[in-house]
Amino acid sequence: MGKQRILLRLAVLLFATGLLFGMQVLVVGASDATASAALSEEIASESRARVIDAESIFSGITDGAYYNHPVTVTVNEAYADTFTVNGTATRLDANNRFVLDGADGAYTLAAADAAGNSTAVTVTLDKTAPAIKSSSKLKEGGVYCLTLTGTFDEANMDRILVNGTKMALGSNGNGFTMTSGSMNKPIFGALEIVVYDKAGNTLTVHVTLNAEHTYAETERVEPTCLVRGHIRSRCTVCEIATKYEDLGYGAHAYGEPVFTWSDDGKRATATFTCATDNSHTQTVDATVTDTVKTPATCTEDGVTTYTATVMLDGEEFTATKEVADIPAVGHTYGAPAFTWSDDGKRATATFTCATDNSHTQTVEATVTDTVKTPATCTEVGVTTYTATVTFDGKTYTATKDITDIAALGHTYKEGKCVNCGQADPRYVADIPKTGAEVGALWQTLLLVLVGIGSMRTAMQARRRKAF
Numbered sequence: 001m002g003k004q005r006i007l008l009r010l011a012v013l014l015f016a017t018g019l020l021f022g023m024q025v026l027v028v029g030a031s032d033a034t035a036s037a038a039l040s041e042e043i044a045s046e047s048r049a050r051v052i053d054a055e056s057i058f059s060g061i062t063d064g065a066y067y068n069h070p071v072t073v074t075v076n077e078a079y080a081d082t083f084t085v086n087g088t089a090t091r092l093d094a095n096n097r098f099v100l101d102g103a104d105g106a107y108t109l110a111a112a113d114a115a116g117n118s119t120a121v122t123v124t125l126d127k128t129a130p131a132i133k134s135s136s137k138l139k140e141g142g143v144y145c146l147t148l149t150g151t152f153d154e155a156n157m158d159r160i161l162v163n164g165t166k167m168a169l170g171s172n173g174n175g176f177t178m179t180s181g182s183m184n185k186p187i188f189g190a191l192e193i194v195v196y197d198k199a200g201n202t203l204t205v206h207v208t209l210n211a212e213h214t215y216a217e218t219e220r221v222e223p224t225c226l227v228r229g230h231i232r233s234r235c236t237v238c239e240i241a242t243k244y245e246d247l248g249y250g251a252h253a254y255g256e257p258v259f260t261w262s263d264d265g266k267r268a269t270a271t272f273t274c275a276t277d278n279s280h281t282q283t284v285d286a287t288v289t290d291t292v293k294t295p296a297t298c299t300e301d302g303v304t305t306y307t308a309t310v311m312l313d314g315e316e317f318t319a320t321k322e323v324a325d326i327p328a329v330g331h332t333y334g335a336p337a338f339t340w341s342d343d344g345k346r347a348t349a350t351f352t353c354a355t356d357n358s359h360t361q362t363v364e365a366t367v368t369d370t371v372k373t374p375a376t377c378t379e380v381g382v383t384t385y386t387a388t389v390t391f392d393g394k395t396y397t398a399t400k401d402i403t404d405i406a407a408l409g410h411t412y413k414e415g416k417c418v419n420c421g422q423a424d425p426r427y428v429a430d431i432p433k434t435g436a437e438v439g440a441l442w443q444t445l446l447l448v449l450v451g452i453g454s455m456r457t458a459m460q461a462r463r464r465k466a467f
């Protein structure tokens with residue numbers, strides 16, 4: 001029976017090897033289909049028999065199991081005659097027990113009865129937890145970008161869970177990669193990676209997987225009108241990813257323009273010069289508006305403020321220029337006011353501006369005189385004085401009458417005035433005496449004349465006073 005079992009095992013092993021090393025062997029062997037089916041049948045029944053056997057003979061241990069701790073095995077009394085561990089005869093204790101312990105690895109425990117029937121179980125001891133492979137970049141607390149890879153030292157890898165999601169393992173079975181497009185879709189954020197081996201040992205690693213790189217600027221060249229600018233960045237997390245950003249050419253460095261005016265202030269241009277390269281200039285026609293800064297007066301020109309405005313790249317620039325281009329209006333003089341001296345011999349003419357009466361001008365007049373009314377023996381005469389001024393090409397005159405010609409007095413000759421015929425009251429006629437009547441008559445006449453003369457003199461005096 002024992003030999004048969006060994007042979008059967010060999011057959012199973014060969015069949016399994018055939019399966020492993022090429023299906024072609026099986027396909028070719030399919031011509032012997034009946035034999036093959038019989039063999040399969042036998043493998044199945046042998047497998048069942050062996051398990052049942054092993055379970056009935058070994059207790060406390062399961063064939064094919066992995067243990068991360070010492071295992072106490074009890075061997076059925078009937079099979080306790082020969083007990084080997086990995087082919088080495090080993091003693092059981094008084095209760096047919098054995099504590100399996102030792103270095104990690106596979107252990108085959110075989111037991112036989114007195115008749116030589118034997119059975120065996122093979123288990124694996126693994127007391128070593130999975131560890132991060134030293135070459136792996138994965139580490140506790142690590143932060144990663146976009147992709148996460150972990151490789152582990154583990155002889156009996158079972159599974160890897162990331163936040164509870166089972167990872168597909170790499171071809172060597174000892175690690176995983178999470179990256180877009182792979183079987184393991186990336187999970188971003190705080191991750192808990194738990195690696196399990198078949199013996200129940202675990203390793204837990206906490207990391208963070210960022211969905212994007214965290215770029216920091218490492219070099220910046222500002223663009224100018226002559227140089228293309230750029231920014232170089234590097235990821236501070238992975239320190240591998242880099243980024244290059246082209247900033248293109250910059251604008252000209254135009255500052256305040258220089259304005260150029262026409263003399264009359266009505267037109268202007270603004271010239272901008274680039275600070276980076278002064279051969280870059282731009283001249284823009286300005287819009288010019290004007291306002292009166294100072295109105296003109298009679299004598300002073302008025303001032304206009306001209307404002308030039310230009311726009312460049314959305315910015316407004318202005319400049320102003322003042323031009324005294326509003327002509328003075330001149331005084332508005334009309335007829336003057338004359339001022340006479342009392343005697344009429346001198347006069348001045350004063351002109352006053354209608355715009356501003358503080359503007360006056362006084363001109364000495366030329367005075368001429370004419371007799372208006374001549375004097376008589378007894379009456380004073382009147383003089384007309386004429387004042388003449390010439391001003392701004394115009395002649396202005398004024399007159400003034402003054403009674404300033406003295407009366408002439410009588411000029412008697414032979415008893416009467418030669419001018420007016422007035423009798424001379426003191427005249428004594430050289431005439432012969434002809435009689436008393438004649439004498440009396442002359443005497444009476446003389447008295448009358450004297451009386452009239454006195455009266456006239458008195459009247460003349462009053463009239464003089466009236467003047």
Ligand SMILES: [Zn+2]
Nearest residue numbers: 145213235238
């Ligand atoms: Zn990165």
Ligand SMILES: [Zn+2]
Nearest residue numbers: 225252274280
């Ligand atoms: Zn420039």
Ligand SMILES: [Zn+2]
Nearest residue numbers: 298331353359
């Ligand atoms: Zn004036």
Ligand SMILES: [Zn+2]
Nearest residue numbers: 377410417420
């Ligand atoms: Zn007279």
